[in-house]
Amino acid sequence: MDREILNELTVALQKGDAIKTQKFVKIALKKGYEPEQILTEGLVSSMNTIAEKFKKKQIFVPDLLLATRAMNAGIFILKPKLKKQLFSPIGKVLIGTIEGDLHDIGKNLVKVFLERAGFEVIDLGNDVPVNYFIEAIKKFKPQILGLSASLTTTMYGMRDVIKALEKEGLRENLLIVVGGVPITESFATGIGADIYDMDGTKVADKAKEKLKCSNF
Amino acid sequence: MTLSEKNLKNEIYDFKKFYHLIKAFTISTNISCKAFNLNGEKIASFKGPESDTSFCKLIQKLNQEKNYCMQSYIYGGQQSEKLGEAYIYFCPYGLVNWTVPVIKENKVRCFLTAGPVLMHEVDNLLVENAVKMCPMLDKRRKEIKSKLSKIIVVDTIRVKYLADLLLKLAKIIMAEDAVDLNNKHELNIFNAHLVENINEIKRTYTLQGKNNKISNFQEKEANLITKVTSGDKEGAKKSLNQFLGYIFFYNADNIEIIKCKVIELMIRLLQVVTEVGVDYNVVSGIKYKYLKNLINAGDFNEISKNILEVLDYLIDCLTPLINVKNRNTILIAINYIRNNYHKDINLEEVAAQVGLHPVNLSKMFKKETGKKYTDYLNEVRIEASKNLLLRDDLPLVQVAFSVGFNDQSYFSKIFKKIEGVSPNKWRVLQKEQKNFN
Structure with missing residues (x-):
């Protein structure tokens, strides 16, 4: 299969052209690309390139905003194709980024893969205070809670959420997934999380496995 | 311009200066700018001469109860304060604004928000988002499209520099309080690098395994100490960052x-x-x-x-x-x-006198005097040779040896390089000058 269309998609996204991004996603789907491939090799890899350029100061915050807009536009087209049509989801996941953290690309990616794996995902968005997490858990009663933090200043917010859950008696019968750029395996274990992977695309499978073993 | 001067005067050191700077910003850039208090209430508003805000007015009227705009102003302000820099964001309706804080006596007094602008031409996504946020617009797509089209389009790079500019203006207004903001900004940059370092270690760890752990750790500490003792602040911060990333990675739990x-x-x-x-x-x-x-x-x-x-x-x-x-x-x-210029001295010998490695002395010499060691030595020798050249009876070869050169032709070459003429010519010129006088 020629990769030309994915390359064109990459160019459109890096220019922040939302309309063209949508157009190329549609063409790629028509040409028979798997939605996951379009997501990882088209959208996500472009965002990684953009992040690198940002680090090297070749582009600035407004370019990131525009590119993120284009990515979200692309995901909007992909989403119905990514979701498995299940009559009964295999589990319910509540997901959000820690208070003070506005970086939600990683979280959104994990969300897409969780949905693809058959989970029902309730997204609390970014910059979520601890008590919002607690209230939402009481309300939606998920089996899994996903926490994301992309800064050293916000990663300890995950520990605070877990502590608050313990205090409220909500920690049992709940699997906690954590992730984000500064998060390491030992940090995840240290704060009492159940699931972690460096690669956001693998989290969904790990969650599925763990959920099977835990009989919640 | 509408202005609640009374509200604002208490919050700002120099109200006149504030007024002029913001006016200069709006007129020169044609981008509107508003001041908000911490509750998101507008306390001053400066309109760009040709900027059109009819879309904002319409939407604020229709969505009055929901207050999305106000919430986004407050949120943008809080972020800019936390980051210590201009916060650029999409408003809930997809328009671009940027916000900077104004601090007085260590307290944020108000926020300045510039915008709205667009960074792309009006497209259907923008219109549909507006309808989603304000369902009352469902049947008025054409109208909002035309209102949105009146908003100026500014490219991303200009937005970045316009935001920088607004922050610089705010810092002028804040006077000394700007130091706090700068510190916050620097700490945020340090933290961002820390995240990158941790991520880098994560990546290499999976590739190389645990083998390098100890040597790396000691290397990083030694690096840091060298940077500190040589007074290299930026380098030291970088090394500290790597050191911290390293210990965090291995001991995060x-x-x-x-x-x-x-x-x-x-x-x-x-x-x-x-x-x-x-x-x-x-x-x-x-x-x-x-x-x-x-x-x-x-x-x-x-x-x-x-x-x-x-x-x-x-x-x-x-x-x-x-x-x-x-x-x-x-x-x-x-x-x-x-x-000692008249002797056969070399860099090693001079370095030994001051207890430094020749390479370090050479670096330090250049840094402190702006000259290379050898160039300086040659200058001293040539200067001394002039006194000898004034004596007619002394042959060039002897002059050269007397000031430390081993070779007459090399002496002549250097002399010409520094003085612009050969030693012989110089001698003649000096004699002519003397006779003339």
Whole structure:
């Protein structure tokens, strides 16, 4: 299969052209690309390139905003194709980024893969205070809670959420997934999380496995 | 312009200056700017001469109860304060704004928000988003499209610099309080690099395994100490960042170990700077303060903030010392050259006199005098040769040997390079000059 269309998609996204991004996603789907491939090799890899350029100061915050807009536009087209049509989801996941953290690309990616794996995902968005997490858990009663933090200043917010859950008696019968750029395996274990992977695309499978073993 | 002057005057040091700066911004850029208090209420508004805000007015009227705009102003303001820089964002309706805080006496008094602009042409996504946020617009797509089209389109790079500009203006208004904002910004940059370093270690760890752990750790500490003692602040911060990333990666589950390692590092740094000559009393004061801070630190972030402050402080203590010490060293070296130029002296010999490695002396010499060691030596020799050249009876070869050159033709070459004429010609010119006088 020629990769030309994915390359064109990459160019459109890096220019922040939302309309063209949508157009190329549609063409790629028509040409028979798997939605996951379009997501990882088209959208996500472009965002990684953009992040690198940002680090090297070749582009600035407004370019990131525009590119993120284009990515979200692309995901909007992909989403119905990514979701498995299940009559009964295999589990319910509540997901959000820690208070003070506005970086939600990683979280959104994990969300897409969780949905693809058959989970029902309730997204609390970014910059979520601890008590919002607690209230939402009481309300939606998920089996899994996903926490994301992309800064050293916000990663300890995950520990605070877990502590608050313990205090409220909500920690049992709940699997906690954590992730984000500064998060390491030992940090995840240290704060009492159940699931972690460096690669956001693998989290969904790990969650599925763990959920099977835990009989919640 | 509408303005609640009374509200604003209390919040700002120099109201007149504030007024002029914001007016200059809006007129020169044609982008509107508003001032909000901490509750998101508009306290001043400056309209760009040709900017059109009819879309905002319509939507605010229709969505009055929901207050999306106000919430986004408050949120943008809080973020800009936290980051210590301009916060650029999409408003809930997809328009671009940027916000900066105005601080007085360590307290945020108001926020300045510039915009709205668009960074792309109006497209259906923008229109549909507006309808989603305000369902009452369902049947008015054409109208909103035309209103949106009146908003100016600014490319991304201009938005970045317009945001920088607004921040610079705000800093003028804030006067000394801008220092706080700068510190916040620097700390955020330090933290962002820290995340990158941790991520880098994560990546290499999966590739190489645990083998490099110990050597890397010692290497990073040694690197840091070299940077500190040479007074290289930026380099030291970078090394500290790598050091922290490293200990965090291997000890993330145990904050106490991280604390111990950082305290060890601090003690080591204090030792090093006192060895170089910083007064012990100067550093012992901060030793107890930061020892306490580090022991009580609740998380990694607090630890890194504290050790960064220690590093900053120590390098500031060292800087004048390093400069004075360098100058003294160079003076000794210069003296030695001036007294011994007629001998066959080389860099190694001079370096031995000041107790430095020849390479380090050569670097320091260039830095302090702006000249290379050899160039300086040649200058001294040529200067001395002039006195001898004035004596008619002395052959060139003897002049050359007398001032330390081993070779007459090399002497002539250098002489010409410095004086612009050959030694013989110089001699003739000097004689002519003398006769003329």
